Amino acid sequence: MRAALIWLVVAVVLALGSVSSRAWAYQEKGEERVDYTAYTLRPWELSVGPFKAEAGVPGGLMFGTYLPTWAIGPFVDMTIPTGFVKLRDPFGGPVAASARVTVVYFDARSLAADATQNSGSRAGLLVLPIEATISARYQRYVSQSLLFTYVFASAGGKEPSDTSIRGAAGVSNFSISTMLEVRVTQVFSLTLLARVLAHQGNAHVTAQFSEGSTTVDADLGARPRQREFVACAIPGVAFSWEHVNLHLGLGYGTWWLPIVELPLTTPQIIPDLSFYVRF
């Protein structure tokens, strides 16, 4: 019964898409998908969903933030400001290029205080994903994007009165991704997102800990013992109505954590869902 309902919903959605009177699909100039592509929102266009909010401004610029990080802050007593800026090339041709920088900062002071039973404890995590993207429209129905993503993460903590927790860590990695989008109808598109971890950088940790009566200051680098192949492929479907946009995907491989763009280590089935309204 549930499967039948799902198929019914899918059929209705596809039907709606096929009778749509206007080409709202992404490959139309100014209507392109902005996730995993070099494209940006039109000036003063807004895109809002449960996951993020972003706005286009003149000059090919786009700003945004991730809403869940702000929303969960009061519940975990932790401030997590996030934001990104994306700049597209000014030419507006079929081949577009962009650069994007995201900043994520976890001020984990309260978590550190709970963990150490010391109100003076401080801890923070800064994640800096930097992305360069090239997108091309082969024709009206097909577009492909190539993304190069470098992520630097730096964590620091300090526990002032006893020395069980204190230190800092830095790690970086470099990923290559591609997003293929094939428009089937005016509303409906097929997508394929593939990602591969091209380089896992070393981690550098400075830490102080106590064991027994011994206090240890460590200045250590860490590199993975095995260079594992880390990748994923997520086929999906996208629906783009006049304002409402929905993207559903299901793939397999290593999941890149949203926002911070850091890959996990264990391959798994990866669901992908995004919903947003552009206006």
Place this chain on the structure above:
Amino acid sequence: MAGCVAMPDPPPRPEDLSALAAQYDRPSATLPVDLVQRLIDEGRRRSELGDLLNRLRFVRTAISDTSIGLHQNGNADDFLLQGVINARVPCPGDGPEPTTDGEVNGLLRLQLGVEDSRLRRGFSGSAERCRLLAVSPSAPDQRVLVSATMVGDLGADLGIGNTMPGDILLKLTDVTGSLTGETGTIDLSEHAYHFRLVRGDALEVLFDPASLGLPDLGTVVFALRADGSYVLRESRGEWVCGGGGEACVLR
């Protein structure tokens, strides 16, 4: 660009004691029986300083703690670790019970290198105005104050998480300090002094009988066990001397 995070280098290697450790393993002398008792007496004299320093057992404790702490706080199974470890441990103090007040008791500092997720066998360190109570049944309550620089050798690289280095060879230089007891104060200064702490807490000292004006016979090792018994080791085995004027025998 992705390699922006550099691996820290391990510290420069301290003086290599592996050759000295090999001499402890294989003393070269072949002793005539009539020299054994004299050399045992010399061994007892040479082992006194190490014994008064409580055989620096807390060096072993500090290294074990460091290894365990790294294992608990790091992930040496999935990552290759490399870098520098600086450990400090308060000396036990010269009160009736050991304490951990480093400001009063002084500190032992150790610097260890980490390569391929293993602690290098060679390390360096220092004892800074280190106070401890000498454990001696014959003369209790002897308070020791000592400072020294040191290099050490664990016999082999120590895997992170391993708790007990088998043997620790310690070479102290520029030793300054004093021993204070009921009979007064004795100067403990030595330019250089080495001993080895082996499994079972036995203390070993290596010396050359030629340094006593004896013929060049090679080296011997005097081993003072935790229970106070002792043997003299040479190339053929161990000399054991019974009490009551019994002859020493080679086993």
